[in-house]
Amino acid sequence: MPGRRATRAQRKRHEDAAGWLLRNREAGQPAAEQAAFRAWLDEAPENRRTYEVAEQLMGEARTAIASDPALADFEVKPSSATKPVLGMLLALAATGTLFIALDGPMRLRADAMSGTGEMPVFMLADGSTVQLNASSAVAYDYTTGRRTVRLLRGQAYFEVARDPTRVFTVEAGTTRVTALGTAFDVRLGDAETDVTVTHNAVQIAFEGAEQAPLRVTRGEQAVYDHSTGTKEIRPSDGVTALAWQRGQLVVDNAPLSHVVEEMNRHFPGRIVIANGELARRRVSGTLMISDTNAVLVYLEYALRVTTNRIGPLIVIR
Incomplete structure (x- = not known):
């Protein structure tokens, strides 16, 4: 939602704080980089306050992940059907967790x-x-x-x-x-x-x-x-181009990857496509993009694909 307006200097400080926060999470940080971080903190009181806010945002993200059973207890039991995509799903689960955590830096950079x-x-x-x-x-x-x-x-x-x-x-x-x-x-x-x-x-x-x-x-x-x-x-x-304001997406021979990208704006988890060949399949029509289930049903019918739900993930295969 719209937030307060940041000046150019404030935004630069926010971006610096986000960068230091991520670097400080890495193991074996060089002594010179640690010294540079301490010098940046001491450079201005606002630097230290902004860094503390960034730490708080990251902590809130970790708490949200821990309190979400779908993320905290994510587990996949292998079967003959899931083995081919098991590694991908585990990697995507980690990526999804990281995505949630890293939205803190975006919140620092954005005014709205x-x-x-x-x-x-x-x-x-x-x-x-x-x-x-x-x-x-x-x-x-x-x-x-x-x-x-x-x-x-x-x-x-x-x-x-x-x-x-x-x-x-x-x-x-x-x-x-x-x-x-x-x-x-x-x-x-x-x-x-x-x-x-x-x-x-x-x-x-x-x-x-x-x-x-x-x-x-x-x-x-x-x-x-x-x-x-x-x-x-x-x-x-213009009416077609701004269909998103009505919760719709109008596509004419667009790749499936484009449709899924727009679906992900409205889906609280993550929708992924199993392979690049499928991502390039073409889709046409007017889709109620804000209704994830309705679009998935349409894709299953139009492209003869299957969808598998695993916790916060939907995999299109």
């Missing part, structure tokens, strides 16, 4: 977050509004000459208030979106970043790219592929 299944709307200091998709996070930094929002995770829809003296920019990974009197949607996915314009236009630049920025107008969507660096502008229906 949404939980599983939450899609809050809030107003920024300049009157612009933001709606977060589930499991998303942003940080914002306003100065006298610029309004900058960083999409740290997930997806967000922006309606930008007019201010001729300050540009409005959204940073999502290596993608930088500048509003030109605009309403637009940004999705920072595992494989790609999507920018969909529903009003007026935006200008999109990419870190390290030599070519001129892209101009994307109403009814268009820009797609940036993280692995290949390719960029594409294609027509987009």
Whole structure:
């Protein structure tokens, strides 16, 4: 949910504290690094207080894991059916536990977050509004000459208030979106970043790219592929692109991995795909993505897959 606004210095301190917290959990930490940590603590009283908050957040995560029977008592008994994926499931259980614990650093970096299944709307200091998709996070930094929002995770829809003296920019990974009197949607996915314009236009630049920025107008969507660096502008229906605001996902020949990524925003555990070939299978349709059971039933029917539930995990095979 929306939190207090952090200054650039505070956010840097939060990130430093999170980094030290993780490094201090490693065995055999060098003496020089221990000394550097103590020097950082003594550098400013705020450093020590922020580190104590980070420790508290990590402790709360461990307590939550210990109190959840599905996580604390997770155990798999091998059988002929489960042996092929047993190692993967045990690894995923550990990864899921680690994911829960490491969300503490995200909470330190973000000014606003949404939980599983939450899609809050809030107003920024300049009157612009933001709606977060589930499991998303942003940080914002306003100065006298610029309004900058960083999409740290997930997806967000922006309606930008007019201010001729300050540009409005959204940073999502290596993608930088500048509003030109605009309403637009940004999705920072595992494989790609999507920018969909529903009003007026935006200008999109990419870190390290030599070519001129892209101009994307109403009814268009820009797609940036993280692995290949390719960029594409294609027509987009705003109603379809913003279906997530109604708890829906509209896909046309999308990989199963994309569908599962969106399902995980609304699922309190973790949904995984057993292998890469299955992850590349294609799906089309309008899915009530906020209803995990309904989507699983559809996938079982459409792709002839099976789903296995083990504690907080769902494995699609």
